[in-house]
Amino acid sequence: MRIDQEKCSGCGICIPYCPANAITIVNKKAQIDEDACFECGNCSRIRVVRCPKKAFFEQPGLYEGTRAARKFFSDPMTTHSVTKIPGRGTEEVKTNDVTGRVVRGQIGIAIEMGRPCLGTSMEQVEKMTSALGTLGIEFEEMNPLTHLMDDREKGTIKPEYMNEKMVSAIIEFGIPVSQMVPVINVIKDVANKLDTVFSLDMIYRFEEDGSLPIVPVLEDMGIRVRKNSKVNLGLGRPVVTR
Ligand code: SF4
Ligand code: SF4
Incomplete structure (x- = not known):
């Protein structure tokens, strides 16, 4: 993720939306610590309603190579070709x-x-x-x-x-x-x-x-178990019955 330094006003509204604490204000402009950034896209998604200057943008080519894994594992809106497998896990x-x-x-x-x-x-x-x-x-x-x-x-x-x-x-x-x-x-x-x-x-x-x-x-073993369950309403037919 990048911030257009020309557009940014340094208002700081975006800072609490970053889960990696990667956004800081330097010389009255917001900057992203690229090493810390997860590429989750939170800041980009909030731009319409939050960033008054619409300053966030995804730089072309940034997600080629291994950095694509950051976006793939962090941005739920993304389907990427790194692993050829959709989502972060199975269902x-x-x-x-x-x-x-x-x-x-x-x-x-x-x-x-x-x-x-x-x-x-x-x-x-x-x-x-x-x-x-x-x-x-x-x-x-x-x-x-x-x-x-x-x-x-x-x-x-x-x-x-x-x-x-x-x-x-x-x-x-x-x-x-x-x-x-x-x-x-x-x-x-x-x-x-x-x-x-x-x-x-x-x-x-x-x-x-x-x-x-x-x-x-x-x-x-000292593990506190919090039970959760998923309920099948009968809309699915079991493929395997054991
Ligand atoms: S919300 Fe937008 S204008 Fe304000 S600091 Fe963040 S990037 Fe800059
Ligand atoms: S993409 Fe995510 S981790 Fe990176 S600066 Fe934006 S909110 Fe923070």
Whole structure:
């Protein structure tokens, strides 16, 4: 993102809308710290109603190369060609009752790096993916982050993307219930080494008797479980029934 210095009045209205704190006023003009900028587009989208000078613009060519990953992982209005995969993750947590991909005995896991609020860098993401790689995790094929790995078995990110930053990046994979404890232990260990935050999502199907047996195990490990559910209104037909 860029600010037209000729148009900018230095009013500062745009500053609180930037999640990366990348906009500052220098010599009575707003400037963007390009290294900090996530390319989320917030400032651009508010220009019609907020920026009185319509000073924001996207410089042609800025999103070619690895910087495109910032925009792709940060701007929900963008569909980009870097990974060839739409969105920041799959929609399993929302549609599993229809697709049936996470079956009984399995847990679908999504680690939303940078959420809430702080954002993340690929360097931070790789701390988590490479640690999970030691457990033989098979990262989700349909997740765009997986396509930025140079070694999916080790969970390492392509070196050229390591300096990129974004609002969030979602690490997705599925595991058998038997692997939950070692995976959670690795996640907790990495959490102590991160410079950002993350949200941990776990997808698990209720047992026939309505119980969720993984919950007490997680609570014993110090994980406070906040249950959420998605309700199928019957408009979708399950593809897989198990
Ligand atoms: S809102 Fe527009 S005019 Fe005001 S400081 Fe930001 S870019 Fe400049
Ligand atoms: S694109 Fe997003 S991160 Fe970059 S300056 Fe604008 S609001 Fe801030």
